[in-house]
Amino acid sequence: MDYLNKNISINLKAIRREKGMSMDEVAEQTGVSKSMLGQIERGEANPTIGTLGKIVSGLRVDLSDLTRTPGLGVYEVNRQKLLPSKEVPGQYAVYTYFPYEKNRLFEIYEIEIEPGACYVSGAHGQGTNEYIVVHAGELTLEIDNSFYQIKKEDAICFGTAMKHTYWNKGNQQLKFIIVFVFKQ
Structure with a gap:
C-alpha cells in the first residue's frame, strides 16, 4: 500500500468513528458500497477519484481530510507494501x-x-x-x-x-x- 492509500485508510476510519457512523450508514450517505468502504479502510483498495468524491460529499469533509497524514502518535510504513x-x-x-x-x-x-x-x-x-x-x-x-x-x-x-x-x-x-x- 502506498502512503496516500494508507492515509485514506486511516483517515476514513477515524472520520467514520468521530461521526459515530456505522459502515452501513456511511454506505447509505455516500453511495459507496459497504464492501468497498471496508476494503478502503483496510487499505486493500485503491479508490478512484470518483469514489473519493462520493465519500467526501456524503461525509461532508474535504478531500484533504482523507489524504493528509493522520494525526497519530504512530504512523508505520511497511516497506514491502510500498510501490x-x-x-x-x-x-x-x-x-x-x-x-x-x-x-x-x-x-x-x-x-x-x-x-x-x-x-x-x-x-x-x-x-x-x-x-x-x-x-x-x-x-x-x-x-x-x-x-x-x-x-x-x-x-x-x-x-x-x-x-x-x-x-x-x-x-x-x-x-x-x-x-x-x-x-x-
Missing part, C-alpha cells in the same frame, strides 16, 4: 516513505539503483539540504562536476540548489535513504 513512486525498470526505483506536506519540514525516500545505472535529480531549491545514508553498495554522487564516494553505512549531507546525479558504478544493487530537510 515505487518513480521507476525505470532495470535502472532505478524510488520509494516514498514520508512525502512532502506543507506542515512537515522533511521528506524521506529510499532509492535503489542497479549496477551501471544512474538517477539524475534536478535542483531542489535554496534552503533545502539532503542527507543520504547508504545501506547497500557504494554511491558515487556527482554534484557540480565533483564526485563523492559514499560506502555502505556511510553518509553525506549537501545543499541541493544544483543538479546532482546518483551513480552505481559497482557490481551490486545500490540502496540508500534520502532525507530532505527544508528551512522554514
Whole structure:
C-alpha cells in the first residue's frame, strides 16, 4: 500500500468513528458500497477519484481530510507494501516513505539503483539540504562536476540548489535513504 492509500485508510476510519457512523450508514450517505468502504479502510483498495468524491460529499469533509497524514502518535510504513513512486525498470526505483506536506519540514525516500545505472535529480531549491545514508553498495554522487564516494553505512549531507546525479558504478544493487530537510 502506498502512503496516500494508507492515509485514506486511516483517515476514513477515524472520520467514520468521530461521526459515530456505522459502515452501513456511511454506505447509505455516500453511495459507496459497504464492501468497498471496508476494503478502503483496510487499505486493500485503491479508490478512484470518483469514489473519493462520493465519500467526501456524503461525509461532508474535504478531500484533504482523507489524504493528509493522520494525526497519530504512530504512523508505520511497511516497506514491502510500498510501490515505487518513480521507476525505470532495470535502472532505478524510488520509494516514498514520508512525502512532502506543507506542515512537515522533511521528506524521506529510499532509492535503489542497479549496477551501471544512474538517477539524475534536478535542483531542489535554496534552503533545502539532503542527507543520504547508504545501506547497500557504494554511491558515487556527482554534484557540480565533483564526485563523492559514499560506502555502505556511510553518509553525506549537501545543499541541493544544483543538479546532482546518483551513480552505481559497482557490481551490486545500490540502496540508500534520502532525507530532505527544508528551512522554514
